[in-house]
Amino acid sequence: MKPPSWPGGVVTLELGRRPEILIAERERAMAGSTTVSYTENLRKYLDLPQNGSIQAEYIWIDGNNGVRCKTRTLTKKPDNVEELPEWNFDGSSTGQAPGEDSDIYLRPVAVYPDPFRRGDNILVLCECWNSDGVPNKFNYRHDCAKLMEAHKDQVPWFGLEQEYTLFDELDQPFGWPRGGFPGPQGPYYCGVGTGKVYCRDIVEAHYRACLYAGIKISGINAEVLPSQWEYQVGPCEGIEMGDQLWMSRFLLHRVAEEFGVKISFHPKPIKGDWNGSGLHTNVSTAAMRAPGGMKYIEDAIEKLAKRHKEHIAVYGDDNTMRLTGKHETGNIEQFSYGVADRGSSIRIPRSVAKEGYGYFEDRRPASNACPYQITGIMIETICGSLEQ
Incomplete structure (x- = not known):
């Protein structure tokens, strides 16, 4: 049995004492030293x-x-x-x-x-x-900004889908039973009701903070793993995408701080038969968004296939734990694409395939990836490097 993890280190289980009793005692001891901010006193x-x-x-x-x-x-x-x-x-x-x-x-x-x-x-x-x-x-922003400026005539738009997981002070997904697991995946995605979603108050507070700050947050939803959520930012043009996504992350950490909850962007926050967390990246240029744009989408996908390993290298840490070919992911070693296929590297939405223009979704980036690196290499690949 793996010892439970605590903020101050690993608990040593005392001889003859049951682990659940020790956990309860630690919880009571920590109750008087909570990290929750006293916002009402501050107001x-x-x-x-x-x-x-x-x-x-x-x-x-x-x-x-x-x-x-x-x-x-x-x-x-x-x-x-x-x-x-x-x-x-x-x-x-x-x-x-x-x-x-x-x-x-x-x-x-x-x-x-x-x-x-x-x-x-x-x-x-x-x-x-x-x-x-x-x-x-x-400073990954510097080179990304130069690439965006060099190709601004192509009017690149991005939309990022940021997934994350909320953990309590004992480094356990918020709301999960102590020392155990909730029911299997199924009722949690876009769920409603007690036992299906957790920390909606934090999610709503973050949403409103983003709107106040002028972040182009376009939506939220509960995700497949219980206590996992997603928010979307965009569409944003050029360097604004990276700026807004990083600011939204700051706001999320800052809001959660007041509730005593930790934010994890790890791409596989819980090992086993649970979905990981990604930063799905929706991409288009002016040519892709115009009638007949499917040709330009297909050209971009062909270019992306040739640089798969280079993209994976900057698509986040521990992404091998997530991109296994299971849990709605493609295999990290293989490039693939398909219409409405969430198990591929690149997904073309069915509506785009039907209309013949629009955008595509890169499903490879991990939730902890840097948006400047993602959008920078994307534009470098599909539009050309600074040297060209």
């Missing part, structure tokens, strides 16, 4: 006047494919992103720089209204740059 302070100052939350992607943030005070509301000052942080603490040369610079690239502080306060998405004036090695 009265958020109503205090700011005397003309603005709080700007600077947000960036770290060296472990996660989000970080810190706040600074501005003396006036900026009219555009160019007016925002550059800032810096300790890159040795985020996996982005060595300790002897740790300063990493934050260059603002996009601004959004802050749904937590509200008023004139803002969220600021930033790129990371080294002190020598070159992009940090984890």
